Amino acid sequence: MTGEPLRLMAVHAHPDDESSKGAATTARYAAEGVEVLVVTCTGGERGDVLNPSFEVPTGHEFESVEGKRAVRRLEMAAAADALGVRQTWLGFVDSGLPEGDPLPPLPEGCFALLPLEEASAPLVELVREFRPHVMTTYDPSGGYPHPDHIRCHEVAFEAYHAAGDAGRYVVDGGAEPWAPLKLYYNHGFSMARLRAAHEAMEGAGLESPFGDWIESRAAREIPERTATTSVDVAAYFPQRDAALTAHASQIDPEGFFFAVPRDLEADVWPTEEFELADARVPTTTPEDDLFAGIRKES
Template identity: 70%
Template structure:
């Protein structure tokens, strides 16, 4: 199998997820000549306006979808990556007690084989050596994030099976599957302590207390990719999602010099490897690169 050029696929649920999860990593690898493809499962049609400084009123899902397509294009340009829409409909984030039913036809309610087939076809076309996505919890309990994990897991295992999803291209088996760890308790608490030590107000205080109170188990990170030199690419991509990201808000509350000093990496959990490797790693392509 040729591994030149190397290829990385990052699978995400909504436009903006690629900019808040693993963005500096994808920018780093793209700058190094790795072919990087971001796959977005849904159009983000049911997203709310989360940026209080966004001036436009968006009333309809079709209008939101059109805006987020433009935002996604600008974010991909900021990261230097290619992008593909998988073509499914945002499920929205149900709220209330009891939770309301999900809307008919949404991504989370699609039969698993339908989006899996679509992703297998993209995998067989792009032929990634490495795939990144979310852990089984989705990172947080959004139905699209959980379904994104399920689809990515299923497609990773089916893409190399000649008997699976016949008619979607020649079989191709990605070699490694990783889960993003961008909002791990380790990272959040480290940045929180650094802000307090610097005499600054931390945006993470409530988050730390809530996570500790709920005793949420921490998943084990196996791989730490040095990428501080690409935080500016990540930040530009975040700002491109103007409907979702407040340029004066949470994502920019930690001074970049503080972040570079105490957390210059993005972390991942190696879920599957078809090549020999040992952890901890500092490269998603460990065990794959031609020496």
């Protein structure tokens, strides 16, 4: 794209998702001069504390929806800084993860209960303003069945397809239509990746935390989606890890995300994977670059 910087938009449901799904990829592209914008659909207001060592920052509280929102905004700013990316909020309210049988109703006014066009409109306008060449988000399952992850997929899919249509989402004084060129789904925790890490840890004489998870997923026969694109990001694991630990209320620095020694991880799985969902430019899979077919060779 001669004379114009490449632009990548990563659409996520909650603060911390951008650090656990494709984070090293966004860090790599940002370091290479790509304009990267992380879009966070909700404020993560209903997320539980998942880090036993978490301490509420001085001057804040974490009991109310408003208090959680404020703390998670602080965490998100630190994570974006670690990755070297821009970040913005769509401003919707976390739906929470319902538990029980039967499942309780979702909270009134939450992200997952909004009509699709109402939830998509601000992202459509943001796509038109930022003009990304590539968008990333979750597959139709949401990656796991959190209602906000499923709605995040729906909203990002809608925005990708609608933002270039001048007859849709018409706003007085709004930005001109813009059609992104490629849409990808994140592939963060594939069975192939888990097995590779599990076998490498056992081979190194280390205790692997992944055995039960692999057996559970296999028993439930969870279908594996096909990754089309692998981006080499081992050099950016430190930025990813810094972003993860920035989300102190959610990420345990002694937990799952840090179970694999980083030198071992770089040896057996130095990439992050994506699934090409749609392309408006010619490209051939497998790819090693989200901008394959978009970059102009010099």
